[in-house]
Amino acid sequence: xxxxxxxxxxxxxxxxxxxxxxxxxxxxxxxxxxxxxxxxxxxxxxxxxxxxxxxxxxxxxxxxxxxxxxxxxxxxxxxxxxxxxxxxxxxxxxxxxxxxxxxxxxxxxxxxxxxxxxxxxxxxxxxxxxxxxxxxxxxxxxxxxxxxxxxxxxxxxxxxxxxxxxxxxxxxxxxxxxxxxxxxxxxxxxxxxxxxxxxxxxxxxxxxxxxxxxxxxxxxx
Ligand SMILES: [Zn+2]
Numbered sequence: 390x391x392x393x394x395x396x397x398x399x400x401x402x403x404x405x406x407x408x409x410x411x412x413x414x415x416x417x418x419x420x421x422x423x424x425x426x427x428x429x430x431x432x433x434x435x436x437x438x439x440x441x442x443x444x445x446x447x448x449x450x451x452x453x454x455x456x457x458x459x460x461x462x463x464x465x466x467x468x469x470x471x472x473x474x475x476x477x478x479x480x481x482x483x484x485x486x487x488x489x490x491x492x493x494x495x496x497x498x499x500x501x502x503x504x505x506x507x508x509x510x511x512x513x514x515x516x517x518x519x520x521x522x523x524x525x526x527x528x529x530x531x532x533x534x535x536x537x538x539x540x541x542x543x544x545x546x547x548x549x550x551x552x553x554x555x556x557x558x559x560x561x562x563x564x565x566x567x568x569x570x571x572x573x574x575x576x577x578x579x580x581x582x583x584x585x586x587x588x589x590x591x592x593x594x595x596x597x598x599x600x601x602x603x604x605x606x607x608x609x610x
Contacts, residue, residue: 443514464503
């Protein structure tokens, strides 16, 4: 006789999690222009600078701060708690980086807002260092108290991971019209440009991990 299976979070076994029953909100990364070099710079050197420019140095301690000014960036304590746990989850992976919460935005490389309706996004890797200390480098635009995967996903961008779906070696051929139509509707309301930047376009050769596949974030938020 086997024991009756129990769903881990108390829901009925076999039913989809609630968030899958509603339209999916996708992560929307800011557009950052590619770094330009003078013609005097050897193209191979420029390629390597671009390739490693977003990577953190092994052993680095990254500081994060929850922005509370202006007020619309301020997050509820329950949401902050989820983000703290997500940083802990990444630390426990043993990737050579650790994280520390700080109370002064000027001490933080990572500045996090919770502006409702502004989508979930983060700058990639060390691009966060190019943002002013009064600016966010990451946002959560909907309630993530039951979505630690969204927080893990956005922190993954801050650590330097792009979207795996945009890996040119992934072999994905989109029905671009259908994708644009789907994301133009609720709850994303994306322009075609935004959909192209976040879904359709491929990662440029000088931003690809030489290891190829498996170097980015799965199709998540
Ligand atoms: Zn993303």
